[in-house]
Amino acid sequence: MKNKLSLKYVGFFLMLAILVLLPFVNDSRTLIILLTQIFIFGILAMSYDILLGYTGIVSFGHAMFFGIGAYTTAVMLKQTDTTLSIFLLSIVVGMLLAGFISFLVGLLTLRLKSHFFAMLTLAFSGLFLVVAEKWRSVTYGNDGFTFRAPELFRDRMTFYFFVLACLVVIFIALYRFVNSPTGRILIAVRENEQRTKSLGYNTLHYKVIASVVAGTVASLAGSLYAVSLRFVNTSVMTMDITLDALLMTIIGGVGTLVGPLLGAGVIEYAQHALSGLARDYPIFERWIIFFGILYILAVIFFPKGIIGSLRMLYWKWRLKIKERKTTGALSQEKERFE
């Protein structure tokens, strides 16, 4: 057991070292931008995994929190000054705002059954999209607006490291969260809500906690996304963002935290590669079809995703070895008796 744990840490630090050193080895601009994008969506997908993977609720309103973060940062950088402190403040403000809204929305919606919850979150995020479109004096509607990023982040490399740092902090924080007693209760809710309730836990209370955590983290991802583009429009509030997070989580593996990160990498990279191919083969312009089909197949055949399936194989393999050992020991025992 201890051996396995240290293996996990080795893997974590190895991956981190590679990602830290990569820009020094290969400083191609496209690669840096792609990786930054992957990290940002990794954060978003991990936050979605708290809902889908750990608490077992399907929310179609996740884009709303992403959008709140993106708009808060963009508006604050546009209206006031483009200093680093304003940027950091805007992240905090966005997270607080998203936390507050997810608390309210959660209280209203989380007592409903899965279907109704999914629909109501869809409606709420639709409401926010409408607000973003109509409140033109601040958001400039669908046209969006550009703004200047803080001096420090003009350099793509610095921003890369900043996002990487955010990713690591969030990953560790969420890892601690899902392994905390609260996280365990969330898993219990996912497995059997009725039973958790009958054990004396107020499940609504815990589901609201999960939704607040997921909302605030999604808002951080939104803030980073806005700065990475230096532009924001209503597309950050649309269903597409939620769908991206959903795809990444499902394909990577629900309820694993690492899975969504991997999923973000796979999807963002594939998106990048396929849009490159689209120049030669127009069919690839509609790459969403491939993802849609892949996603449907994943739901039917690999509901556990890449990491989940690998983990299951690993456990099966372990079980086999253990069985072999025990049966071996048994036959030895038998021989001794005879």
Place this chain on the structure above:
Amino acid sequence: MELFVNLVINGLATGMLIFLLAAGLTLIFGLMDVLNFAHGGLFVWGAYAGIFTYMFTESFLIGIIGAIVTGALLGLITEKLIITPVYGNHIQQILITLGLMLVLQEMIKVVFGPNGVAVKTPSYLSGSWEIGDVIIIKYRLFIIVVGFVIFGIFQYMLKRTKIGLIVRAGVQDKEMAQALGIHIKRVFLYVFMVGAALAALSGMLMAPYSGVIYAEMGMEYAILGFIVVVIGGMGSFSGSLLAAILVGLAGSFMAYYVPVLSLAVNMILMAIVLIFRPQGLFAMRKERST
């Protein structure tokens, strides 16, 4: 007065289109316990297939038939390939039908091109009548009539025929119906196909009404359909008609008097209903607490 009548007709016409969309959703949900998030995809496929048939044959009627056939066929494929593997698992159903929605929507762009298509109303349905001061647009009246006719046919089928009896029995208690020797899986399939065909018909009728069709319209109208189903009560056929008319009227009056709120009013309506009466205003059966 003139304004009032116009707003009412407008609201009724929109309401009828949403009703056609929601009727399929509510029957599918009531019977199969499946919430079909791909319903909007079937709607938009109906619109495109119907309109292209209409433009090709220059007969609106054949266009409508084309839409219905396309919808039913897509329903058949969907039920067999997508829904059957995930019966009973709500989360997987939500996820998989949403994925299908994505595929259907993008397939539209592949097959019919990514740009919106302008649609003309057939000559015998375009124009309007003037009765005193009131101007009645023919096509809107046509939609309202079609909506009521379909409601009548379905109401008759559900209440007076053997098929309707089986469907109603299934909605009420499918284990019991199954125990009485009804092949419930087959009923599921037929109901799904009919629901899909209704969605396609709704899309086809919507096309000349809005004047232009585009791939993303599926999701927009599907959300309205969901709202109607929630307000009307899952599984309630007449409830969805009343709720659809309510949503249509609320939309048309709000668009005139408080335009800022017009997009939000339905969602607020749904939120209120869900919070205070989660089973819907006209629910037929009690939600079982499972």
